[in-house]
Amino acid sequence: MPVVVNRTISIKDKDGNISILTETDQIAENADVCATCDSSRCASRHDGKTVEVTWNLEDVKENSKALPDAFFRLISVILNPRQQETRVFCSAGCARDFLQYDYVTPLSPNEEAVIQANNQQAQLAKHRPPTTVVPFPPKPPVVTVEVPPAPASGESVQILNGSDLDLP
DSSP, X not given: OOOOOOOEEEEEOTTSOEEEEETTSOOOOOOEEEEEOOOTTHHHHTTTOOOEEEEEHHHHHHOGGGSOGGGGGOEEEEXXXXXXXXXXXXXXXXXXXXXXXXXXXXXXXXXXXXXXXXXXXXXXXXXXXXXXXXXXXXXXXXXXOOOXXXXXXXXXXXXXXXXXXXXX
16 A cells, blocks of 8 residues: 655745645745834925835845945944944934934943932832831030129129029
């Protein structure tokens, strides 16, 4: 009895559709790259549409002239080298708009450490039990007594006892 083996490959796309491929079908990789301008004002500069530049990698591998002309005008800006954050712009005007209106400078490691320490202190303060502040009683006022000047030589001096003094 002969044994027959049929191999099939099924592919399920993001919509849930299933395609079944057999051994005679060919699978080819095809990658399109689409670069969209990252400026929030791009549409206002270009008739209400944000600029998108698309090209096919396989076509470019075969013929470098397959790149669209707009590809050569793209401007790539590295905003934060530590996090490898890069933005792409279709023109110098869009790059300028982004840098002027939307760009936020990244923090240095020292600035991030200070902010993190402050945030940790704030979190600790949230979880501390409330304390009541009891003020110290005020200090009693200091009583000063003025002493009359010493009598000149030859003058008589009258001595008073402590009960004769008028103290406030």
